[in-house]
Amino acid sequence: MAASEGLLALEGRPTAQLIADQLREQIVQGAFRPGEQINESVLASQLDTSRGSVREALQRLCQEGILVRRHNKGVFLLELTSHDIREIYAARQAVESTAAAVLLDAGQDQVKDTCRELQAIVTDMAKQVAVSDWQAIARLDMEFHTSFVAGAGNTRLIRIYETLAAESRMCILNLAVAYPRMDVLVQEHQMLLDLLESGNKEGLDKAIKRHLETAVEDLTTPRQDKP
Template identity: 70%
Template structure:
């Protein structure tokens, strides 16, 4: 099993939360591969900690869906199927559509603040397109959509979306999928921003739906069928 690197004890943060955050990022980045088992005792030894906080961290990630706990077998990194991908993006569409409705009723000041955050991310995305750095593009893609949902200031929507973002990154990175439409990536996100700025609720809903369905098409086109 790969050894987590750079795990630092941060003052005021629970060890279990720190471990969970670190493991989540490693799983998302593909350090732990789909189907791989994560051994609690081995991980505790590598982290120089007791098994208690490691067990709690693994339980948290299993509750999020980032890991799968199989009775009498152990904890594993999930292998995402086409049906999983479709479910993830269908729920993302629902959450972002709900976020669009909320955002457009938050007032112009909050809309402007959210649009500025999205605009900053788009600038970063354009730079990474030039560099053809698709792993950075994945992170920025998710950052854009997270900022969109965070603009609602609805803590429960944001919490739900955090898990969806992690699963989306797993879909893209763990399946070793690059962006087949990288040249259109910035423009698609720019369109979402323009519609939000214009206050076009119907257009924004349609754009979100189209964006998610294209993503599913891209991902499932390169995913082996069961």
Template identity: 45%
Template sequence: MDFGIAARSSLRRCAPSCGAAQSQYRMRRFDCQQSTTPYRWPAIVRTLTLSTIRRAADHPHPRPHSGARVNGVQTLSVINSRPTAVVIADQLREGIIDGAFAPGDHINEAQVASQLHVSRGPVREALHRLVQEGLLLSRPNRGVFVQELTVRVVEEIYESREVIECAAAESIVKLSREQREATAVRLDAIVDRMQVALESDDWTGLGRIDLEFHTTLVGDAGNSRLVRAYATLATEALISLTHFPGAYPKPDRVLPGHREIIEQLRAGDMEALHRTLHRHLSLSGSGDVADHGVRARATAVDEPGGDD
């Protein structure tokens, strides 16, 4: 049998669906026509049949045999990565919450890009996200700055939280007793963690757990728009606690105030809940929040406005 003819025949049948084989077929047919003797393909080609060619095309990478040692790289799983801009925004947000970026600090886009070894595009998008959240302030021809906290800003944060939490509480009170009890159990578990943080004098951790309590309360209302609106307020509240320690319930009211909210949710007493949440989130001297620390530190910060 002439293996040259057999191989060319295989390539000819493959040609309509395979551009590479079609090109090889034309080249090899030309070579054979110019030669006075039959073209003899290399031995490796002569041993191939059409079926093995097709199998090779279907499975280009050999699979390890059962029981064979697996290469370390093969044990790695695909990383479920997030957009770079989201990761950068999260890092900047945490830096603002933790106080690495103080109110009024200028955040330089080029410096952030250089520090993170990324292009300026994702950094610009991340900064825009935080401007939209209200954590940063964009000033034309000057750049982006961390939002300054004044007495009025902190008051607005707590007033807005009160409005959203009262709306969420109203929705929860309308639920069945079983559903209210499920919410109360979740909140009780969070208060237990607050007690541990309070006993260990971990005020940073206590602030985060406290916000988790209120975020859970809003989340259990089942209103996605309330949750979305509250997310930014919770971040701003954490920033307030970082820079104005006085913007926090008095130590002797931390746990009792939260337990009171839970019991009133259980009872479905919305009127009492309104009063408790107002007192809990009030910056007035009679409320749970000790506002003297806020006012003492915030009076040194000018109200936004003027030429800026």
């Protein structure tokens, strides 16, 4: 399995969680093809660890929905359909809107701290857009939204969003050759930041909805139909 060559043997005896974290990152970076089988024995050899640890790591990713186990066939990378994409982004909208409301009710200090972190991400995103580094842009896009949700300080919202973020990065990377609006990514995220900073709860909620609905349209519209 050539894709596993990006995996590195971990120091000592890697735990299932460490293996799952590394494998998840490789998956969202596009190291594996949608629908590709994940070979347990090859991974164990690559990581210099036991098949039991790898099996547990794969089970964690199956529980997250990133991998799927097929009876008597093995474990495969999820193939995201248009229906899956709409579900993922609808769930993101619900979590992000809730996080926005919680954050704005938390007080100015918490809002300012979050805005400072988000501004640094937007600045970095602008640099990556300038050089068209799509993988870096995809990572920063989700880093922005994950930091936004984390700013609310609700551990359960954060935990829910981690899986949605991984699935979203898998979706976003599929846009690399087709995404027509790379130049407005920074503007869209800056607008979300500005609305948060100004405390405009209604405007922020509408902007989150519009931003994610536009992403779904980009992800699900056939390339030849895009402007």
